[in-house]
Amino acid sequence: MDNHFKRDCLLVLKDKMAEGAIDRRTFLTGLVALGAYSAMGAPGLRAAEGELVVANWGGDAVPAFKSAFADGFGDSAGKAVKIDGSGPTKGAMRAQYESGAIRWDVCDADPGSTKALGQKGMIEQVDYAVVDKAKIEGGFAFEFSPANYFFSYVIAYDAKKFAGDPPKSWADFWDVKKYPGKRTMFKWMSGSLEAALMADGVPADKLYPLDMDRAFKKLEELKPHIVSYWDSGAESQQLMRDGEASMGILWHTRANLVETDTGGDVSWTYAQGVMAASGWTVIKGNPAGKEAAMQFIAYCQDPARQVALLEALGSGPANPAAHALVSDKFKRLDCSSPENRALQVAMDSEWYAANSDKALERYLAMVAG
Incomplete structure (x- = not known):
C-alpha cells in the first residue's frame, strides 16, 4: 500500500486544521511524521462506455485482481474491467463524490472508512439480494461494504536469536x-x-472499545526500542531481513515473504494476530451504475476465484467455502481459515469508523514526538 496511507493521513490532517480541531503545530508534527509527503492525489483511470473500473492498492494487486476477478467477469458480462491501482483511500473516495467526478465503480477499501462515508450518504448500501451474505464470513457482511478478503497483523521475529523460545x-x-x-x-x-x-493484559475478547489512553501509555513504553515505524510492506521486510529489527508487527503476507527470502532466519506467528477485512465499496453515482457494480461483487464471491487471489497475494478468502479448496502449500497463508482465525482477534471496523480520525491524529503525534 506504500504511500496511499500517507496521502489519506494528510487529507485528515488538512480537514482537522480547517475545522480548527488541531493547531498549526500539530499539523506540522503530522507532516514530519509522514515524511512531508505531498502527492495528494493520482490521476487514475476513467471508465469508458461499457467499462467497469475497479480501484485497488497497486503493485502486485493489479495483475492479481485482473487474473482472479476482472478477466472472467469481463468475459461473462460483456463489460471490460480495468484495474486502477492508485489507492481508494477514504479521502480519495470522498473527493470523487464531492467533486462529482467519480471514476471508480468498485473500490477495495477499508470497511471502517466506508461506513464513515456511507453514513454521510456517499456510499451505496450493499444490495444483498444480489450479493450473497452466505458467501461472507459471519460478522463481515457490512451495510456498505461486504468483506472481499482478509489480512493479518502478526509478530515477525528473528528466528536465529529466538528459535529456542519464540515469542508467543x-x-x-x-x-x-x-x-x-x-x-x-x-x-x-x-x-x-x-x-x-x-x-498490557487486556484479553483478546475484551479489546473493544479500545482504551486509547491505556494503549498509548503502553506504546510510549516501547518507543525507545523502535528502530523505525515502517510505511510500506517492502520497508517492513527490509528491516527484518537486514536485522535492523529483531521483531516487528508486519502484515502476514510480508512476514511470509521475508521468511522465504531469509530461508527461515526470520519467522512469524499468528499468535494474538489482528485479522482485518478489506471490503468492496461502491461510491454513489459510479459511472457503470450500482447494478453492474453489485454484479461484479457477486461474481467475486466464487470460492475458486478467492483461492486464486490467495495464491497470488496471500489474502485470506472472505467466502468460508473457499478454505476447503486451499492446497497444503497455501494453508499457512490462509489467515481467515478456522484454524488460523482461532489464534487471532478480528479487528472491529465499527470502532474504527467512529474513532479512526482521532486515533490517527494521536498516533501520528506519538510517532513524531
Missing part, C-alpha cells in the same frame, strides 16, 4: 529483556493499538 504474545513483543533487540511497527495505528492493549 504481544507481551513477549514488549519484553525487551527476554527478547532483546529493536522493534518495528506500522506508521499507522491499525493493529498497533490492539497489540499494545493485549501486551
